[in-house]
Amino acid sequence: MDLALVRPDIISLAAGFTDNPTLPVEEARTLFRDLLEDRVSAEAALQYGNTPGLRELCQRSAARLERLDQPSPGPARVYSPDSFIITHGSQQLLYMVTEVLCDPGDVVLLEDPTYFVYLGIAQSHGLECRGIPLEPDGLDLGALERALNRLKREGRLHRVKLLYLVSYHQNPTGTTTSWEKKARALDLLRSYERSAGHPIYVLEDAAYRELRFAGADVPSALATPMSEARVIYTSTYSKPFATGVRVGFARLPEAIRVPVSRVKGNHDFGTSSLLQHLLSRALASGRYESHLEQLRLRYAEKAGWMLDALGSRFPAEAAWRRPAGGMYVWVRLPRHRSTGLRSELFQRALAHDVLYVPGRLCYATDPTRRAPDHELRLSFGSASREAIDQGIARLADALIGAPAARPAPRPRRPRRTANRRA
Amino acid sequence: MDLALVRPDIISLAAGFTDNPTLPVEEARTLFRDLLEDRVSAEAALQYGNTPGLRELCQRSAARLERLDQPSPGPARVYSPDSFIITHGSQQLLYMVTEVLCDPGDVVLLEDPTYFVYLGIAQSHGLECRGIPLEPDGLDLGALERALNRLKREGRLHRVKLLYLVSYHQNPTGTTTSWEKKARALDLLRSYERSAGHPIYVLEDAAYRELRFAGADVPSALATPMSEARVIYTSTYSKPFATGVRVGFARLPEAIRVPVSRVKGNHDFGTSSLLQHLLSRALASGRYESHLEQLRLRYAEKAGWMLDALGSRFPAEAAWRRPAGGMYVWVRLPRHRSTGLRSELFQRALAHDVLYVPGRLCYATDPTRRAPDHELRLSFGSASREAIDQGIARLADALIGAPAARPAPRPRRPRRTANRRA
Numbered sequence: 036m037d038l039a040l041v042r043p044d045i046i047s048l049a050a051g052f053t054d055n056p057t058l059p060v061e062e063a064r065t066l067f068r069d070l071l072e073d074r075v076s077a078e079a080a081l082q083y084g085n086t087p088g089l090r091e092l093c094q095r096s097a098a099r100l101e102r103l104d105q106p107s108p109g110p111a112r113v114y115s116p117d118s119f120i121i122t123h124g125s126q127q128l129l130y131m132v133t134e135v136l137c138d139p140g141d142v143v144l145l146e147d148p149t150y151f152v153y154l155g156i157a158q159s160h161g162l163e164c165r166g167i168p169l170e171p172d173g174l175d176l177g178a179l180e181r182a183l184n185r186l187k188r189e190g191r192l193h194r195v196k197l198l199y200l201v202s203y204h205q206n207p208t209g210t211t212t213s214w215e216k217k218a219r220a221l222d223l224l225r226s227y228e229r230s231a232g233h234p235i236y237v238l239e240d241a242a243y244r245e246l247r248f249a250g251a252d253v254p255s256a257l258a259t260p261m262s263e264a265r266v267i268y269t270s271t272y273s274k275p276f277a278t279g280v281r282v283g284f285a286r287l288p289e290a291i292r293v294p295v296s297r298v299k300g301n302h303d304f305g306t307s308s309l310l311q312h313l314l315s316r317a318l319a320s321g322r323y324e325s326h327l328e329q330l331r332l333r334y335a336e337k338a339g340w341m342l343d344a345l346g347s348r349f350p351a352e353a354a355w356r357r358p359a360g361g362m363y364v365w366v367r368l369p370r371h372r373s374t375g376l377r378s379e380l381f382q383r384a385l386a387h388d389v390l391y392v393p394g395r396l397c398y399a400t401d402p403t404r405r406a407p408d409h410e411l412r413l414s415f416g417s418a419s420r421e422a423i424d425q426g427i428a429r430l431a432d433a434l435i436g437a438p439a440a441r442p443a444p445r446p447r448r449p450r451r452t453a454n455r456r457a
Numbered sequence: 458m459d460l461a462l463v464r465p466d467i468i469s470l471a472a473g474f475t476d477n478p479t480l481p482v483e484e485a486r487t488l489f490r491d492l493l494e495d496r497v498s499a500e501a502a503l504q505y506g507n508t509p510g511l512r513e514l515c516q517r518s519a520a521r522l523e524r525l526d527q528p529s530p531g532p533a534r535v536y537s538p539d540s541f542i543i544t545h546g547s548q549q550l551l552y553m554v555t556e557v558l559c560d561p562g563d564v565v566l567l568e569d570p571t572y573f574v575y576l577g578i579a580q581s582h583g584l585e586c587r588g589i590p591l592e593p594d595g596l597d598l599g600a601l602e603r604a605l606n607r608l609k610r611e612g613r614l615h616r617v618k619l620l621y622l623v624s625y626h627q628n629p630t631g632t633t634t635s636w637e638k639k640a641r642a643l644d645l646l647r648s649y650e651r652s653a654g655h656p657i658y659v660l661e662d663a664a665y666r667e668l669r670f671a672g673a674d675v676p677s678a679l680a681t682p683m684s685e686a687r688v689i690y691t692s693t694y695s696k697p698f699a700t701g702v703r704v705g706f707a708r709l710p711e712a713i714r715v716p717v718s719r720v721k722g723n724h725d726f727g728t729s730s731l732l733q734h735l736l737s738r739a740l741a742s743g744r745y746e747s748h749l750e751q752l753r754l755r756y757a758e759k760a761g762w763m764l765d766a767l768g769s770r771f772p773a774e775a776a777w778r779r780p781a782g783g784m785y786v787w788v789r790l791p792r793h794r795s796t797g798l799r800s801e802l803f804q805r806a807l808a809h810d811v812l813y814v815p816g817r818l819c820y821a822t823d824p825t826r827r828a829p830d831h832e833l834r835l836s837f838g839s840a841s842r843e844a845i846d847q848g849i850a851r852l853a854d855a856l857i858g859a860p861a862a863r864p865a866p867r868p869r870r871p872r873r874t875a876n877r878r879a
Contacts, residue, residue, distance in 0.1 A: 051505075058503040063731075064493040071486040081480040081699040083473075123545050123703075127725045156723045277503040279730035281545075301578045302724065303549045308701035309485075310729060 046426035052417035080312035088121025125283030148397035164399030173212030203244035204361030245275035247360035248335035344427035362416035386439035474839035502734035510543025547705030570819035586821030595634030625666035626783030667697035669782035670757035766849035784838035808861035
């Protein structure tokens, strides 16, 4: 990512930044003016809050989630505001839950491929990952069962603490997990709990749920039977509103509420009151919803531009699916074409002044399978129409081996950084 | 703390909240208006930033710290903006540095007593604490040396990774560590590094440095010889500006910059851009400084109210020192008078509708000494003049055993929560 600073001509289709022109500048200005005009609300916003988060924001988040899960939500108590916590972005929740549930040497089940920053969290906690392949409607449940059986045979089922699912417009593949698959995955996990000797949680990361621009929404895992004690649901207001405002939220099963709140107390004893009050007002005033509508149209448009460019520029050997939300297109090349940081393709792309995320980075280090190396994640989040067109054209040139204006740099050992939203 | 919600008549001299009437409402309104009026600055503030933090805020923090350390700062390179990181409050930095430097079973040296939330961080990382008694000008260096020798004899010197110092207007005692003591402590630690087999860092927590209202400032540990590779300095803009705005910063030795940045990437990949831009503008515009001047006058006044009330109300057996900054007065009773959560005094104080922080909570669990139990921390941060007067009068009644309007509740096992800024 540092390259983008040094080489201003480079087009990054790699970073997970969001669209600049639709950032809610007017909305934020009005919301802050109103919030700070009244001495009472201003003082509340500028003073410390409590650790779990602003009560009214928990209430609004809970009510909103219950509405999203219509027409078949879970039992009302699943959406109790008491079970909610507000975090400094949903990323913080992923970290805290992992810290609470897992010990070094534990096993986490996750999608193959998955959100690559979560792999950094897993690694930093000394966890072993097992990747479960994805089908078009989510997890391959047969593979999930085989993974659980294998862990059982290995005598390691007692180390399995959670299944991490990016269930809406997944980063990186765009896959949305069906409600049926969530329900069946929960059932399956439950059936292994006796052997495991403890609960196995589902950590549902719905960060991209709001960024749907086609198709219908899917109820969350909270809307499945028996979700109450097993489903951790987290999402964020950053992406759908403004990524400079880091506010995420989560719904927690009762057993882990106090431990997660304690970890939050140690991390930062509470998310900035000012940001929480801002979001709470954005939700209450309807500005959040109206901005979101606009954002969805924008991402639909941008996805269309990228798909058009891919269709007209990319060679026939490349394949992708049309995303229904989120900010990414996941492109598959033939198996023999490496896309990794040290691959010829990546170096050629650099020479053509364009960046992508090598698919390999989204696969866990899983001793039970070899990670694919022939995919790439392209983001249409922050790039302009021109940058999307140009970027895809340059990548296509790199793919077909067209000569670049500057020579491909000598491959060198890459530093893997976590410097930008992935 | 939950009690304050249930019993609205209760006066809390316990919580570390800050003064409401001086919160910078006008300043924040103007700063946000200006920031969001211009599309370019607005987009930067509403978009993701990078993980280590906004460059201009790092620069301003570095330059400001160098100015504070005048007339005898450390070498210029110590204040390089490249060595700075911005965090979601300085608390987050304490957590991250501890995560980076320490493994379970390691030993952390700290003041006796110390900031009690840090004890929670140490506990959550499975660390053993060794408390070093305080003299009026900071650490008892003889005791520090004895602790190091004892650890050496025990064969545990290789587990010592850092000395944690709250060096300005310490929470809870108000002690400020002299420059000489910082320099000598660093020297002493350095002399044990060969036996330890690794660097021993000083983590200087300057959270209350800006809240000085009497006496002269003291240069930081960065202004001591050999500080460059060993001193981690952290402070916050939350307390001096607005506690609802969670922005801290730190200066890191080179060896731990990448690891800390990586942990930050896992926690939240960067502090809210919006908050960082707000603070950067507050600093650049001079509004931060002018607000701080006002705040210092206010805390001087509030400290005076509390000291007057203590002087006129408290029995002669109680002793305290006049704080020169911060928000706390540390009161000592005779050794036999327990102040703990289960003590008669605490229960009587509850019956009199007043809360304090029992001193015992500020002492680590240190196997080498018995923790004192006869002290109390009183905060004048958020209480009004009337609440200070009334609160101290009630506490004095509790101390001398005057009858309360309601009976003292039956002592019950307290839950130790980390729900509020301590």
